[in-house]
Amino acid sequence: MARTGKQTWIIGLGEARSAPKRDDLAINELAWEAISPALEDAGVALSQITGAATASQDFWDGRTISSMNVNELVGGTTGSEAKVAADGAQALAYAAARIADDDQHLNLVLAHAKESQGDPHAIEIAAFDPFFERQLDPDETVLAGLQAQQLYATGEFTPQHAAEVLAACRSRSEVLEHITAEQVLASPLSASPLHELDRAPFIDAAAALVVCSDSMRQALKAGGVRVAATSSRTSAYWSQRESLHEAPLAGQAAQEALALAGWSIDDVDYMELNTPYSTQQLIVAKALGLGGGEELVRRLRSDAAINPSGGWLAGAAGGVAGLRSVVRMTRLLRQRPSRALIYSTTGLCLQSHHIVLLESSAEEVSR
Amino acid sequence: MKSLDAVRTAVVAVGQTEHGRRLDASMAELAREAIDRALDSKGLTLEDIDAVVAGNMEMFEGIYLVDQLFVGALGALGKPLYKLNTGGTVGASTALACYHLVASGRHERVLGVGFQKQSDGSTQAAITTVGDPVWERAVMAGAIGNFASMASTYIAESGVTPEQAAKVAVLARRNACLNPYAHLRMPDITVEEVLESEMLAYPIHRLDMCPSSDGAAAIVMASEDVAGEIADQPAWVHAVATVHDQQYMGDSPKRLAVMRSLRGAAAKAYSIAGIDYPLRQLDVAEVYEPASYALLAMCENLGFCAMGDGGRLIDDGVITMEGQLPVNPSGGVLATNPVGATAMIRVVEAASQVMGLAGEHQIPDVKLALATGYGGNAWTDIIILGRQRPRR
Numbered sequence: 182m183a184r185t186g187k188q189t190w191i192i193g194l195g196e197a198r199s200a201p202k203r204d205d206l207a208i209n210e211l212a213w214e215a216i217s218p219a220l221e222d223a224g225v226a227l228s229q230i231t232g233a234a235t236a237s238q239d240f241w242d243g244r245t246i247s248s249m250n251v252n253e254l255v256g257g258t259t260g261s262e263a264k265v266a267a268d269g270a271q272a273l274a275y276a277a278a279r280i281a282d283d284d285q286h287l288n289l290v291l292a293h294a295k296e297s298q299g300d301p302h303a304i305e306i307a308a309f310d311p312f313f314e315r316q317l318d319p320d321e322t323v324l325a326g327l328q329a330q331q332l333y334a335t336g337e338f339t340p341q342h343a344a345e346v347l348a349a350c351r352s353r354s355e356v357l358e359h360i361t362a363e364q365v366l367a368s369p370l371s372a373s374p375l376h377e378l379d380r381a382p383f384i385d386a387a388a389a390l391v392v393c394s395d396s397m398r399q400a401l402k403a404g405g406v407r408v409a410a411t412s413s414r415t416s417a418y419w420s421q422r423e424s425l426h427e428a429p430l431a432g433q434a435a436q437e438a439l440a441l442a443g444w445s446i447d448d449v450d451y452m453e454l455n456t457p458y459s460t461q462q463l464i465v466a467k468a469l470g471l472g473g474g475e476e477l478v479r480r481l482r483s484d485a486a487i488n489p490s491g492g493w494l495a496g497a498a499g500g501v502a503g504l505r506s507v508v509r510m511t512r513l514l515r516q517r518p519s520r521a522l523i524y525s526t527t528g529l530c531l532q533s534h535h536i537v538l539l540e541s542s543a544e545e546v547s548r
Numbered sequence: 549m550k551s552l553d554a555v556r557t558a559v560v561a562v563g564q565t566e567h568g569r570r571l572d573a574s575m576a577e578l579a580r581e582a583i584d585r586a587l588d589s590k591g592l593t594l595e596d597i598d599a600v601v602a603g604n605m606e607m608f609e610g611i612y613l614v615d616q617l618f619v620g621a622l623g624a625l626g627k628p629l630y631k632l633n634t635g636g637t638v639g640a641s642t643a644l645a646c647y648h649l650v651a652s653g654r655h656e657r658v659l660g661v662g663f664q665k666q667s668d669g670s671t672q673a674a675i676t677t678v679g680d681p682v683w684e685r686a687v688m689a690g691a692i693g694n695f696a697s698m699a700s701t702y703i704a705e706s707g708v709t710p711e712q713a714a715k716v717a718v719l720a721r722r723n724a725c726l727n728p729y730a731h732l733r734m735p736d737i738t739v740e741e742v743l744e745s746e747m748l749a750y751p752i753h754r755l756d757m758c759p760s761s762d763g764a765a766a767i768v769m770a771s772e773d774v775a776g777e778i779a780d781q782p783a784w785v786h787a788v789a790t791v792h793d794q795q796y797m798g799d800s801p802k803r804l805a806v807m808r809s810l811r812g813a814a815a816k817a818y819s820i821a822g823i824d825y826p827l828r829q830l831d832v833a834e835v836y837e838p839a840s841y842a843l844l845a846m847c848e849n850l851g852f853c854a855m856g857d858g859g860r861l862i863d864d865g866v867i868t869m870e871g872q873l874p875v876n877p878s879g880g881v882l883a884t885n886p887v888g889a890t891a892m893i894r895v896v897e898a899a900s901q902v903m904g905l906a907g908e909h910q911i912p913d914v915k916l917a918l919a920t921g922y923g924g925n926a927w928t929d930i931i932i933l934g935r936q937r938p939r940r
Contacts, residue, residue, distance in 0.1 A: 187553055232790070239633060240612040244681070245605055245674045246635040246924045253795055259812055261790040263641060266606070266615075266631045275630065275645065281652035282554040284788070307612035415619050415629040430626060528616040533629065 193223025326372025636923020724879025
């Protein structure tokens with residue numbers, strides 16, 4: 182087991198107003214809408230920030246080195262920015278590593294995506310093998326449909342279950358209209374057996390954190406929520422997986438993070454599962470050991486501690502969803518001493534799994 | 549500031565492909581070729597690797613989420629996989645990420661790989677998208693336009709001549725003749741030939757510019773607990789630094805003459821590594837120089853000479869293989885440029901020099917080596933590697 186380094190604390194939170202189309206601003210303005218409140222929340226100026234870890238995708242930004250859109254907004258000018266092309270949860274993990282080895286002490290973590298600017302099908306097809314698969318005109322939904330077929334073929338879950346879970350997530354959304362399971366099932370088929378409403382809508386979004394080392398937190402006299410652990414695992418490319426309806430590596434990632442933190446899954450008070458399709462909620466929840474069958478569906482539908490903000494299905498964006506959940510969960514953890522687990526994913530059919538564990542103490546909450 | 553908490557970290561294995569127009573291999577195969585060479589060199593297998601960091605500019609070949617498609621080839625199945633795409637620096641950014649993941653105590657052995665198959669795509673078209681779509685794309689197309697603009701200001705500031713720049717181009721291609729992995733090996737190239745080569749964009753002649761290559765390079769970084777078990781002579785990380793300049797060219801018009809990011813990164817790295825006189829204390833440097841003029845400007849900004857004296861470095865032979873501070877004995881970017889791997893090649897070459905693995909272009913008795921990456925908005929990465937384990 183690797184040694185654990187210095188601790189990382191979240192002392193500032195920011196989130197842009199998410200919407201399916203923010204055509205009132207440019208990508209960097211969208212990012213600033215998240216960065217600015219994060220700085221204010223932390224009580225620090227941009228000039229104090231020594232560096233950043235950002236998450237974005239060149240294809241969605243239509244720009245190679247997509248972080249150049251936001252580099253100077255995160256303190257990159259004469260400072261140090263590092264970009265990952267994955268969910269923002271991984272950017273947080275990278276920032277935590279740089280804090281743990283003393284390279285950085287006060288950092289911004291940012292994830293941004295303006296999905297309304299891209300052509301989803303044109304972008305998603307570029308993720309498929311150029312020689313053997315693109316000629317079939319696939320995209321992420323086509324593959325998620327195949328995954329859903331496999332899931333339902335097990336007999337454990339039905340389209341009704343997935344629709345109910347999705348409706349529960351949407352009932353917590355501040356961005357998207359609330360819908361019922363019946364509406365999900367009545368929406369047109371997108372890739373059988375998936376319906377259009379089984380997929381999270383494309384969203385323009387940005388989320389930001391100010392994170393720091395313990396010594397910096399004390400110097401700033403800041404409160405904070407501790408990043409207890411991060412972990413990730415990568416599955417095989419979709420066509421090389423034995424089955425798409427299971428995600429054992431999601432469970433492995435969670436187990437590793439829990440072991441690093443010294444927790445069990447029962448120690449977690451809040452949990453947010455970020456998946457772009459309703460069916461994937463069932464797959465991930467099962468992989469994380471939350472149960473199975475009707476009982477799992479009931480839990481996902483009615484347990485207020487699971488997906489308290491609705492996760493990706495309630496209105497986030499690819500690459501932003503995980504960090505948005507970190508923002509939302511940190512707000513919750515500031516209210517009372519508690520622990521949270523955040524799951525997010527990158528790639529086709531749940532290929533990469535990212536886990537973040539957060540913890541707040543009574544001492545920090547009382548500040 | 550030297551950290552007391554960081555786990556001391558070393559490059560313990562390196563590997564690279566033969567670079568050039570590699571029609572015999574796919575991009576995934578290139579990546580795996582470099583990985584296998586790194587692992588095999590020290591008897592490692594993928595079982596020994598805790599996490600993988602991949603560097604590639606995916607818009608060049610038009611593959612979105614390329615790390616996910618190639619996850620098997622990258623050896624990342626079931627492991628944490630970090631994907632970076634930071635432009636020209638990406639190979640160095642990948643190496644720095646490997647460092648942080650080990651130095652933080654998070655992992656013990658991390659594999660980093662940079663790869664690109666430019667013959668599969670249109671690099672210049674993709675690089676054009678690096679500029680602001682409204683203000684820059686129309687006038688700063690591709691790397692050549694960028695460096696032509698920067699070289700013009702550098703000439704105006706420093707008085708460097710086209711002949712001096714051409715000498716850099718000659719030195720690179722001749723050094724590359726000693727490097728079996730290099731793309732452009734031109735033993736008979738002359739200054740006149742460079743100056744007579746096609747003018748791409750004033751003052752950049754075709755032979756002043758780096759090639760477009762296919763290739764990959766890989767490293768394994770390991771913690772001090774295991775580094776000695778893997779390599780008899782690890783290349784210990786003494787310092788890393790990343791610094792950026794402003795996004796818009798117009799905000800820093802003398803970008804090549806006054807390279808704020810390179811100066812800032814060098815100042816930080818030298819401070820951590822205890823380097824006061826880089827020309828005397830460094831034994832070799834692998835500098836990311838996409839154009840001949842850039843190398844001279846970079847040497848100035850790295851403190852190898854006074855500002856404006858870059859031309860003298862090449863005239864006096866200071867940076868040749870036999871000079872006081874050999875720069876790019878591998879041939880550098882002017883000889884080999886698979887963008888996603890290019891800065892990783894700098895790290896691989898610097899590590900090879902420290903580990904005594906550089907073959908015919910080995911510089912004798914290398915104790916301290918510097919590697920840089922450069923790209924995007926004058927984005928600079930620096931890593932300093934040494935033979936001795938860094939002191940606390």
